[in-house]
Amino acid sequence: xxxxxxxxxxxxxxxxxxxxxxxxxxxxxxxxxxxxxxxxxxxxxxxxxxxxxxxxxxxxxxxxxxxxxxxxxxxxxxxxxxxxxxxxxxxxxxxxxxxxxxxxxxxxxxxxxxxxxxxxxxxxxxxxxxxxxxxxxxxxxxxxxxxxxxxxxxxxxxxxxxxxxxxxxxxxxxxxxxxxxxxxxxxxxxxxxxxxxxxxxxxxxxxxxxxxxxxxxxxxxxxxxxxxxxxxxxxxxxxxxxxxxxxxxxxxxxxxxxxxxxxxxxxxxxxxxxxxxxxxxxxxxxxxxxxxxxxxxxxxxxxxxx
Amino acid sequence: xxxxxxxxxxxxxxxxxxxxxxxxxxxxxxxxxxxxxxxxxxxxxxxxxxxxxxxxxxxxxxxxxxxxxxxxxxxxxxxxxxxxxxxxxxxxxxxxxxxxxxxxxxxxxxxxxxxxxxxxxxxxxxxxxxxxxxxxxxxxxxxxxxxxxxxxxxxxxxxxxxxxxxxxxxxxxxxxxxxxxxxxxxxxxxxxxxxxxxxxxxxxxxxxxxxxxxxxxxxxxxxxxxxxxxxxxxxxxxxxxxxxxxxxxxxxxxxxxxxxxxxxxxxxxxxxxxxxxxxxxxxxxxxxxxxxxxxxxxxxxxxxxxxxxxxxxxxxxxxxxxxxxxxxxxxxxxxxxxxxxxxxxxxxxxxxxxxxxxxxxxxxxxxxxxxxxxxxxxxxxxxxxxxxxxxxxxxxxxxxxxxxxxxxxxxxxxxxxxxxxxxxxxxxxxxxxxxxxxxxxxxxxxxxxxxxxxxxxxxxxxxxxxxxxxxxxxxxxxxxxxxxxxxxxxxxxxxxxxxxxxxxxxxxxxxxxxxxxxxxxxxxxxxxxxxxxxxxxxxxxxxxxxxxxxxxxxxxxxxxxxxxxxxxxxxxxxxxxxxxxxxxxxxxxxxxxxxxxxxxxxxxxxxxxx
Numbered sequence: 001x002x003x004x005x006x007x008x009x010x011x012x013x014x015x016x017x018x019x020x021x022x023x024x025x026x027x028x029x030x031x032x033x034x035x036x037x038x039x040x041x042x043x044x045x046x047x048x049x050x051x052x053x054x055x056x057x058x059x060x061x062x063x064x065x066x067x068x069x070x071x072x073x074x075x076x077x078x079x080x081x082x083x084x085x086x087x088x089x090x091x092x093x094x095x096x097x098x099x100x101x102x103x104x105x106x107x108x109x110x111x112x113x114x115x116x117x118x119x120x121x122x123x124x125x126x127x128x129x130x131x132x133x134x135x136x137x138x139x140x141x142x143x144x145x146x147x148x149x150x151x152x153x154x155x156x157x158x159x160x161x162x163x164x165x166x167x168x169x170x171x172x173x174x175x176x177x178x179x180x181x182x183x184x185x186x187x188x189x190x191x192x193x194x195x196x197x198x199x200x201x202x203x204x205x206x207x208x209x210x211x212x213x214x215x216x217x218x219x220x221x222x223x224x225x226x227x228x229x230x231x232x233x234x235x236x237x238x239x240x241x242x243x244x245x246x247x248x249x250x251x252x253x254x255x256x257x258x259x260x261x262x263x264x265x266x267x268x269x270x271x272x273x274x275x276x277x278x279x280x281x282x283x284x285x286x287x288x289x290x291x292x293x294x295x296x297x298x299x300x301x302x303x304x305x306x
Numbered sequence: 307x308x309x310x311x312x313x314x315x316x317x318x319x320x321x322x323x324x325x326x327x328x329x330x331x332x333x334x335x336x337x338x339x340x341x342x343x344x345x346x347x348x349x350x351x352x353x354x355x356x357x358x359x360x361x362x363x364x365x366x367x368x369x370x371x372x373x374x375x376x377x378x379x380x381x382x383x384x385x386x387x388x389x390x391x392x393x394x395x396x397x398x399x400x401x402x403x404x405x406x407x408x409x410x411x412x413x414x415x416x417x418x419x420x421x422x423x424x425x426x427x428x429x430x431x432x433x434x435x436x437x438x439x440x441x442x443x444x445x446x447x448x449x450x451x452x453x454x455x456x457x458x459x460x461x462x463x464x465x466x467x468x469x470x471x472x473x474x475x476x477x478x479x480x481x482x483x484x485x486x487x488x489x490x491x492x493x494x495x496x497x498x499x500x501x502x503x504x505x506x507x508x509x510x511x512x513x514x515x516x517x518x519x520x521x522x523x524x525x526x527x528x529x530x531x532x533x534x535x536x537x538x539x540x541x542x543x544x545x546x547x548x549x550x551x552x553x554x555x556x557x558x559x560x561x562x563x564x565x566x567x568x569x570x571x572x573x574x575x576x577x578x579x580x581x582x583x584x585x586x587x588x589x590x591x592x593x594x595x596x597x598x599x600x601x602x603x604x605x606x607x608x609x610x611x612x613x614x615x616x617x618x619x620x621x622x623x624x625x626x627x628x629x630x631x632x633x634x635x636x637x638x639x640x641x642x643x644x645x646x647x648x649x650x651x652x653x654x655x656x657x658x659x660x661x662x663x664x665x666x667x668x669x670x671x672x673x674x675x676x677x678x679x680x681x682x683x684x685x686x687x688x689x690x691x692x693x694x695x696x697x698x699x700x701x702x703x704x705x706x707x708x709x710x711x712x713x714x715x716x717x718x719x720x721x722x723x724x725x726x727x728x729x730x731x732x733x734x735x736x737x738x739x740x741x742x743x744x745x746x747x748x749x750x751x752x753x754x755x756x757x758x759x760x761x762x763x764x765x766x767x768x769x770x771x772x773x774x775x776x777x778x779x780x781x782x783x784x785x786x787x788x789x790x791x792x793x794x795x796x797x798x799x800x801x802x803x804x805x806x807x808x809x810x811x812x813x814x815x816x817x818x819x820x821x822x823x824x825x826x827x828x829x830x831x832x833x834x835x836x837x838x839x840x841x842x843x844x845x846x847x848x849x850x851x852x853x854x855x856x857x858x859x860x861x862x863x864x865x866x867x868x869x870x871x872x873x874x875x876x877x878x879x880x881x882x883x884x885x886x887x888x889x890x891x892x893x894x895x896x897x898x899x900x901x902x903x904x905x906x907x908x909x910x911x912x913x914x915x916x
Binding site: 235256 | 564566717776777779780783784786787788790791792794795796853854855856857858859860861862864
């Protein structure tokens with residue numbers, strides 16, 4: 001069953017970091033390597049297969065003024081028709097740029113007219129360049145400015161503060177792709193059952209190539225709400241270093257005094273992580289259980305994505 | 307959800323745990339008819355025999371390899387599942403063995419090991435192996451080397467898989483005979499010499515064949531002994547031109563500053579002393595001696611004329627070099643000032659060698675990420691050629707052989723590797739550790755083993771096979787993954803880790819502030835010759851704790867196995883997955899033996915320092 005492609009627009013001022021983040025999330029770039037990327041000319045379209053059947057058509061739109069004017073002008077039909085998600089990237093350092101806001105307003109107007117169902121995500125990017133104590137206030141200020149401008153959108157815009165140097169990038173992109181997977185709640189209900197059966201603290205499902213979080217279930221609360229994105233970031237870095245030695249990461253098992261963690265390839269396109277703090281639980285049996293539910297989840301994912 | 311899975315029942319039919327939980331929320335699964343057949347799940351804590359198929363599987367893999375008579379009703383995971391489904395009703399013959407495993411869950415590894423070991427008729431091996439590690443023991447009490455030359459005793463208590471034993475037995479026995487003779491010989495010499503010297507005994511007893519053949523090494527070991535006799539930590543001095551990257555290297559290695567943030571470091575203008583106290587083998591003082599800025603010529607930095615600057619007062623004093631066990635000179639390859647750097651390097655070498663003939667001189671060809679592999683080699687050759695020439699002119703040709711050149715960059719692992727080797731030179735037990743690791747690697751069929759200091763991610767020892775940079779990178783990255791993941795989930799520890807992170811940051815800030823005020827020329831602290839910046843001791847819980855172990859599997863059939871062996875010391879091994887799966891129990895056991903030996907080596911160091 002061939003699915004419709006989901007169209008994602010990646011927009012923002014020139015040099016905001018659109019191509020950099022795309023390369024890191026989908027093309028396995030090391031953050032440092034993004035320095036070499038040149039400016040994007042016009043639109044670079046790429047097709048990304050996500051979770052097997054979900055095809056993302058990512059339009060990386062060049063941010064120079066001439067291109068932007070072209071997008072909201074002559075090419076408006078072409079660019080803004082049938083968009084599932086628009087991601088607008090703001091540079092945290094140049095957030096006061098009035099031109100940027102006016103382009104964003106025009107984009108929002110076009111979206112509201114052409115693709116009313118589209119969800120809009122605004123990323124306040126390059127947060128690492130802002131001093132740590134100011135980050136929150138900068139982000140609050142910028143997101144209220146975004147809200148003022150984007151009030152005409154049928155679905156209100158969501159804002160994230162991001163940086164390619166830490167896990168915030170994964171947090172934002174996990175939310176973006178999760179918005180495209182329709183039945184996350186079904187998936188989470190099943191993960192919860194697995195979590196209970198394995199007597200685990202929590203179970204998290206990651207997409208295998210990007211290591212973005214798709215769904216999670218937990219039985220014990222944990223104070224750090226961003227832990228999964230951190231894990232994404234950690235494992236992604238490790239995967240890159242595996243690639244250097246021409247091998248691929250398959251599984252990790254960790255035991256220390258407080259927890260047993262298992263990260264394993266799961267279905268064809270996903271990885272799963274189980275965290276157990278019960279000292280009596282045997283990793284061998286947890287692994288066995290994970291192997292056993294593999295086929296079930298394979299079919300479940302197919303149905304969820306239909 | 308169904309109440310409990312502790313009842314030992316298996317939910318294998320259509321109305322298993324999934325059957326009851328899914329329809330509530332899942333629209334896609336509205337009726338029982340459309341259910342995907344539910345998977346079989348086991349409670350991970352089940353103590354009934356059926357709970358053990360996968361353990362059993364492992365055991366069977368082991369035993370099949372050794373005992374063809376073992377009942378082997380199933381193999382492969384798919385079959386194991388089907389076995390589980392009817393195990394509740396009837397008990398296949400193998401299940402009794404599974405029960406045996408379950409009966410002693412804490413000793414799972416041991417019981418798995420015990421069976422094959424007994425199968426190959428090595429009961430005495432186990433018994434002998436239970437005796438303390440012969441290698442380390444010999445250094446302390448000569449009496450322990452006395453027992454009859456049973457293979458196990460000579461083999462340092464490591465067990466071998468049977469297949470390997472057959473292949474290597476002969477060869478090993480020869481080796482072991484040699485070693486035993488050596489052990490006896492040394493034991494006597496140790497007993498006869500009244501002054502027991504830690505390092506000499508430690509390295510001599512194990513590695514006598516090699517150390518004897520290499521006179522230079524013996525001398526070096528002697529020099530080290532003096533260093534350690536006083537119970538003093540070795541000093542490492544870092545120097546080089548301004549902006550060559552000295553402080554960056556140190557902050558990346560020891561303060562966990564991420565490499566791209568070092569761009570913002572100010573250039574230091576005072577000597578900063580760092581105390582590094584991580585694991586037992588990673589203890590030293592680091593002197594960050596800044597290059598002197600501006601027009602002053604190279605020699606000026608070391609002359610008495612510029613004594614107004616604190617750097618000069620420290621560096622001008624020859625005693626600095628007599629205290630240093632190693633001098634690291636950092637050269638920035640991207641800089642235009644190569645001539646000046648070389649002049650300074652030359653000066654540093656002659657002075658250092660004149661004051662302390664045993665000093666290790668290391669040249670870091672830094673910022674090498676800007677170069678290709680070929681350029682690195684070429685650059686190193688050029689530098690080395692010029693320095694050799696100059697040293698020959700001054701009449702110090704012998705010194706050039708003692709200088710090590712290493713291409714480094716903070717953006718990859720090269721700086722870790724280079725610094726690891728610098729540190730290894732300063733560890734008197736290096737050869738003992740290396741041969742212990744050799745025995746471990748040979749007896750377990752491993753590819754490579756590293757002993758890591760987990761705090762700094764430097765490796766303090768490795769086996770004698772050559773180090774491939776990729777292997778080191780993988781192991782180093784694995785440690786990072788393990789620490790990061792542990793830190794996230796040890797909620798109690800998380801605060802501690804965060805606090806320590808802050809402490810390190812504030813330490814770095816204080817340092818920056820210090821240099822800032824020094825730059826003003828009237829900093830109150832600049833009067834002090836050296837600003838002692840004591841790096842905070844490692845936090846009590848580093849997210850990495852005793853009993854940590856981890857396994858990472860890679861697609862190229864390699865397994866990375868990490869095991870905590872002492873405080874902040876982790877053994878990181880690369881093993882082929884077939885070997886790993888067949889001999890996990892063996893590996894665990896031998897790592898335990900290694901751990902015990904290591905404790906003795908450390909204990910000996912502690913005692914002799916006292």
